[in-house]
Every structure is written in C-alpha cells, then in structure tokens.
Amino acid sequence: MEIVVLGFNGCLGAAFVGSVDMLRLSSDMISKDGKRQPFQVLTATFDGKPFDDSGGRRLNVDKSVAAIAGSSAIVVPGYLCESNADFLSSPQIGALSSWLRRQHAWGALICASCSGVFILGEAGLLDGRRCTTTWWRHDELRSRYPRAEAIWGAPLIEDRRIVTSGGPLSWIDLCLHVVRSLCGAEAAKIAADFAVVDTAPSTGSAYVPLSHLAVANSFVLEAEHVVRGAGEDPVTGQDLARALGVSDRTLSRRLKEAIGETPKQFIDRVRFETARMLLETTSCSVKQLAANSGYSDAASFRRAFYRYSGMTPAAYRSRTRTRQP
Structure with missing residues (x-):
C-alpha cells in the first residue's frame, strides 16, 4: 500500500x-x-x-x-x-x-x-x-x-x-x-x-473558544447553557425551544444551520460532554452520573455514552485515570 x-x-x-x-x-x-x-x-x-x-x-x-x-x-x-x-x-x-x-x-x-x-x-x-x-x-x-x-x-x-x-x-x-x-x-x-498519543478516535466536540462561539453562534452557546443548567431534569427539544423563546421549527432550523445537529442530537451531545467531564473529575457512581447528566436511568446512560465514545463509562474513567500524572 x-x-x-x-x-x-x-x-x-x-x-x-x-x-x-x-x-x-x-x-x-x-x-x-x-x-x-x-x-x-x-x-x-x-x-x-x-x-x-x-x-x-x-x-x-x-x-x-x-x-x-x-x-x-x-x-x-x-x-x-x-x-x-x-x-x-x-x-x-x-x-x-x-x-x-x-x-x-x-x-x-x-x-x-x-x-x-x-x-x-x-x-x-x-x-x-x-x-x-x-x-x-x-x-x-x-x-x-x-x-x-x-x-x-x-x-x-x-x-x-x-x-x-x-x-x-x-x-x-x-x-x-x-x-x-x-x-x-x-x-x-x-x-x-x-x-504517546491517544489511539481512541475522538467522538465529542473539538475545543472552541467561548469568545468565538459567543460571537459566531451565540444561539448555540445559549442553548448549551440551557441544557447544562437543567441538571438532573430531562430536557426535550420542546423544552429547549420554550426556554430559548423560539418555535420547535425555528430551533431545528437554527441548530441545523449552525452545527448540523437536530435538537435531540444536540441535547444528547451536551449531556454526553457533561457526563464525560464528571467521569474525569469526580468519583460519582454511574447511577449518580446518569442522574446528574439528565438521563432517566443508568442503562440508557451507558448506551448513550457507548454510542458517543465507543467505550463504557467505567472503561473511559479507567483510561483517563491511567493517563494522569
């Protein structure tokens, strides 16, 4: 080859x-x-x-x-x-x-x-x-x-x-x-x-400076704040649209134009990123993490996390800990 x-x-x-x-x-x-x-x-x-x-x-x-x-x-x-x-x-x-x-x-x-x-x-x-x-x-x-x-x-x-x-x-x-x-x-x-680099393909989002995001996509930044601020409460597309003061159709259109995601994909990704951060920075159980990230139960959390990262929450936590000095 x-x-x-x-x-x-x-x-x-x-x-x-x-x-x-x-x-x-x-x-x-x-x-x-x-x-x-x-x-x-x-x-x-x-x-x-x-x-x-x-x-x-x-x-x-x-x-x-x-x-x-x-x-x-x-x-x-x-x-x-x-x-x-x-x-x-x-x-x-x-x-x-x-x-x-x-x-x-x-x-x-x-x-x-x-x-x-x-x-x-x-x-x-x-x-x-x-x-x-x-x-x-x-x-x-x-x-x-x-x-x-x-x-x-x-x-x-x-x-x-x-x-x-x-x-x-x-x-x-x-x-x-x-x-x-x-x-x-x-x-x-x-x-x-x-x-000495990570072999696991990254499936989350790349780092983007908040100053740029606020200028170029202030709507996306506000939407992320809504999802993260909900904490343990589940968030639907309708909930997000209501919080942002727009219709369901407008929410779908603006997210698609800005980042190429549907409201559900956007919410799922933000929740995944929240869970990933908690796995790296806390010792919470998977059940606690599921609740803190807005998932209804631990099983749905594990499925969603595996879909985005290609590994279980436990495996991800173990990998991140072995990489720490």
Whole structure:
C-alpha cells in the first residue's frame, strides 16, 4: 500500500513533515519482529519540484502527482496564505483537485486537516458529505461550499472515504485514522503507543473558544447553557425551544444551520460532554452520573455514552485515570 502526503506552496510545514514522519515511523513500528512493512509513504507536489511551506522553508518531495498511478490514502495538510481566494484558485491547486477526484474514484482514502479541507472542497469531494474544519474557518467553509454538510466543532469525520479533521495539529489524529483504516485497530494502537498519543478516535466536540462561539453562534452557546443548567431534569427539544423563546421549527432550523445537529442530537451531545467531564473529575457512581447528566436511568446512560465514545463509562474513567500524572 502507498500513502501519499501532498506538498504545495503555503502548506503548514509541521503538518507536512510531521505526517510523513509519523506515518513512516508507524510503518516501522508495525513491522517490528520481522513483519513486512504494511505501507510505503511518498511525498508529492503537482510537478515533483520542491515547494515553499508557510514559513518560507523549501522542502523536497519524492514525485509529481502525475507519476503516481494509484494510492491507498492521500493526506492533505492545512495551509496559511495572505489571500485564501487567490490561493485556492491557483492553477496548481486546480490540477491537484482533479488528481484528488481521480484518486478517490479509484478507491483511495482522501484525508485533509485544518484548512486543507478547502482543497477537498475545490475538488468537489465535500459535496453531499459531512465534514469539518478548524473552528475559525467553519463559517467560511459553509459559505464557500454550500453543498457540503459542515459540522461545527467536530474533531474528525469520515464520510465515504473522505476524512476531514479540525485544528492545525489534527494531522496527528488524521494519520492515526489512516493507519487504523488501512491496517486495523491493533496497528493504530502500536503507532499511538509509540507516539504517546491517544489511539481512541475522538467522538465529542473539538475545543472552541467561548469568545468565538459567543460571537459566531451565540444561539448555540445559549442553548448549551440551557441544557447544562437543567441538571438532573430531562430536557426535550420542546423544552429547549420554550426556554430559548423560539418555535420547535425555528430551533431545528437554527441548530441545523449552525452545527448540523437536530435538537435531540444536540441535547444528547451536551449531556454526553457533561457526563464525560464528571467521569474525569469526580468519583460519582454511574447511577449518580446518569442522574446528574439528565438521563432517566443508568442503562440508557451507558448506551448513550457507548454510542458517543465507543467505550463504557467505567472503561473511559479507567483510561483517563491511567493517563494522569
């Protein structure tokens, strides 16, 4: 298998070099004890020539994209530039977009982190798909690619072999996701243990500064306060709409526009985040946590927690405690 890490003028050097190093080291660690290396990592630009990263450093690559017939996965780093519009409309980005479309059609897993997600948008690969990007470019993503289903604050999303992730350092989670997808969960665990990062895929929301949320989505912030303030009292969509002084239909529309969630999904996620925080910071029993998070009983709490985190409350608490110094 071959994994291609793309380089282009203005891309984040740390994301490009870091992705290459992490993937190559992961392949080495997985192949220890005489096992065959599971994949090869290649670097490429549009024309195979060196490129200048966002810090002005010149970086070399292995090949041009035209020299790569097929690949198992492609990683697109984020970028910085003075004018996003000019950058995205450059001839090289247009050519890369066409190549990405062909690679996806031939079965490759196409992945992008941070602002690199916009290159997938230019390729039309976000149309009709759930996706995410860094919090400060979420509104721009929704505006520029209205056919995409941009999800507010999500750390990583895969939708039909298109993988997108949030902030500038989310390339770490992206690389682990690639290893997990191509080689399985055990291989991803080996890679994560070596890199001293968490192998469990994050299913909650990425961190978003409250100041930005208050400005860009004050309605969402107020809705979160309502759900969290309810404490042990269950909250329905109708309850939330009433507390916010809007109709059920308006609540559904505004949440869908802002974060891509229904009222029930929104309430469930906020309750999950509350429960996760309590698991990390208290020694409450599962029954107490269920009540404090607004669940009717411990069984429904366990089911909901597993749906969001992929593990039981007890397993999550145990994992977080082992990671504490």
